[in-house]
Amino acid sequence: MEKIRYFFRRTLLSMRQSPLLCTATIGTVAVALMLLAFFGLIVMNIQNLAREWSRDIQVVVYIDQVPSEEKLKEWIDQIEHYPNVEKVHYISQQQAFERFRKRLGQNADLLDGLMPEILPAALEISLSEQARSRAGTEQLVKLLKSNNNFHKFRYGQEWLQRYDAFIFLLRLIGSMAGGFLIFATLFIISNTIKLTIYARREELEIMGLIGATPMFIKAPFMAEGALQGAIGALLALGGCHLLYYFFLKKGLTALLTTTAAANIHFLPLSYQLGMVLLGLILGFIASLLPLRKFVRL
Amino acid sequence: MIQLFNVGKIYNNGVPALHSVSVKIPSGDFVYITGSSGAGKSTLLRLLYCAEKPSRGQILMGGRNTTRLKPRDIAMLRRDIGFVFQDFKLLNNRSVFENVALPLQVQNLPRQEIASRVYQVLQYVGLEYKLRRTPLELSGGEQQRVAVARAMVVNPRLLLADEPTGNLDHDLAVEIMEMFKRINEAGTTVMVATHDQEILQQFPARTLTLHDGNITSDSAPPPEDDNEEEV
Numbered sequence: 001m002e003k004i005r006y007f008f009r010r011t012l013l014s015m016r017q018s019p020l021l022c023t024a025t026i027g028t029v030a031v032a033l034m035l036l037a038f039f040g041l042i043v044m045n046i047q048n049l050a051r052e053w054s055r056d057i058q059v060v061v062y063i064d065q066v067p068s069e070e071k072l073k074e075w076i077d078q079i080e081h082y083p084n085v086e087k088v089h090y091i092s093q094q095q096a097f098e099r100f101r102k103r104l105g106q107n108a109d110l111l112d113g114l115m116p117e118i119l120p121a122a123l124e125i126s127l128s129e130q131a132r133s134r135a136g137t138e139q140l141v142k143l144l145k146s147n148n149n150f151h152k153f154r155y156g157q158e159w160l161q162r163y164d165a166f167i168f169l170l171r172l173i174g175s176m177a178g179g180f181l182i183f184a185t186l187f188i189i190s191n192t193i194k195l196t197i198y199a200r201r202e203e204l205e206i207m208g209l210i211g212a213t214p215m216f217i218k219a220p221f222m223a224e225g226a227l228q229g230a231i232g233a234l235l236a237l238g239g240c241h242l243l244y245y246f247f248l249k250k251g252l253t254a255l256l257t258t259t260a261a262a263n264i265h266f267l268p269l270s271y272q273l274g275m276v277l278l279g280l281i282l283g284f285i286a287s288l289l290p291l292r293k294f295v296r297l
Numbered sequence: 298m299i300q301l302f303n304v305g306k307i308y309n310n311g312v313p314a315l316h317s318v319s320v321k322i323p324s325g326d327f328v329y330i331t332g333s334s335g336a337g338k339s340t341l342l343r344l345l346y347c348a349e350k351p352s353r354g355q356i357l358m359g360g361r362n363t364t365r366l367k368p369r370d371i372a373m374l375r376r377d378i379g380f381v382f383q384d385f386k387l388l389n390n391r392s393v394f395e396n397v398a399l400p401l402q403v404q405n406l407p408r409q410e411i412a413s414r415v416y417q418v419l420q421y422v423g424l425e426y427k428l429r430r431t432p433l434e435l436s437g438g439e440q441q442r443v444a445v446a447r448a449m450v451v452n453p454r455l456l457l458a459d460e461p462t463g464n465l466d467h468d469l470a471v472e473i474m475e476m477f478k479r480i481n482e483a484g485t486t487v488m489v490a491t492h493d494q495e496i497l498q499q500f501p502a503r504t505l506t507l508h509d510g511n512i513t514s515d516s517a518p519p520p521e522d523d524n525e526e527e528v
Contacts, residue, residue, distance in 0.1 A: 003405050006402055006405075017390040017391065018390060202386070202388075203388055205386070206386050206387075206388060206399075207399070207403070208372075208375075209346070209348075209375060209380050209386070210375065210376075210380070210399055210400040210403055210447070210451075211372050211373065211374075211375040211376035211378075211400060211403050211404070211451075212372060212403040213368070213369050213372040213403075214368050214369070214372070216372075216403060296368075
């Protein structure tokens, strides 16, 4: 108990006794993690946006001859059992006609005198999230073609190609820049803490001389590193929230439509907790490595 | 009892610091280690407190071979040793009280006991009224007294001092040596590495002279009467 109290007191005291080193470490951790968090925030929001767009990906099957209700039910059942099909929605000729009229808006009178039969009935098939890509839709179309009643399909091939390319680019940039940022963050944090410990190597030596065991010497330093990492992460989240609020939320609201701006969100709580945990673990490990070198009895 | 058998030390850069040193130091002895710079005085002390491992030979302390101790056992061994260095080796961001209390905190003693022992030893070295100061607010002599207090607070069986008076003027050096004598009279074995001839003459004791990593003489102090006449 005495020992735990000593470690706890020592950790807090040592941060108070070396305010410059402590502030420099926390500041560096905060800036490094803020860059990482802000990058994560942007990637997450672009992903959300892409997910929103992907809801529009669907395969439309046009039906020449309107089938009987039984036949239609049979087809819908059959399609719903295909892999990666989320929902099948039947659009009758009447519904298609109404929709078309709505889309024409002011020019709707062009349809006056025409019958709904000029438009074909259709089955609109939505795909599950993981299949919303060119490959996913083509796979579904291939299956649909096995049914001789389906001839005409529309699934926005060109749009899908562009969407796929965008997602690929997003993933590539995300993983490359993300990987680089994580590496840079690790490098900066571990070197800052290493320098802090280097500056206090005499303290480590003296502790060793007076009979402290390696663990007794290391524990307060590791606790200090972890605490500095966690505080740095909290500050990083605070800074990131400010950036989010002023640049993304307020700034983009002025540029984008209200709906698009409303879809921009801050990091979810689980990510925020993960960030604090990351700071804590980074601080702990970054302290442990140089300590292994400097604490040698 | 400290015994060294054919102890040699060659550093990683290939430079030999000690060749083949054999010596016995009974408990309660007062021993000087002297010699010119680079003779191996500090290396010998470093071997005794296990900061270095000998390249050859054996070192026994209290019948225990210290050449193959694990880090935890080295820590335990050092709890019985007090250290005083030329550059004091105090923690400048901690108070005098905290510096002296450190070896007792390491031993996980209750806070009350730590407080009372630290206060007593600071009284002994005459610094009880400066216990809240930091080392940088003290003079060189006072800093060395803090270092002596830190060494004494654990009631060590062995006190090792490496050029303890090197940074002090003569009067302060005498003051520190008188403290060592008193500690030795209380039963602690004291080993002082120094090349200060004045100190050697003023406080005569057994003297090991090192030259190029070898003990070239091991002289007992002159009889006390002669010594008094000389002084």
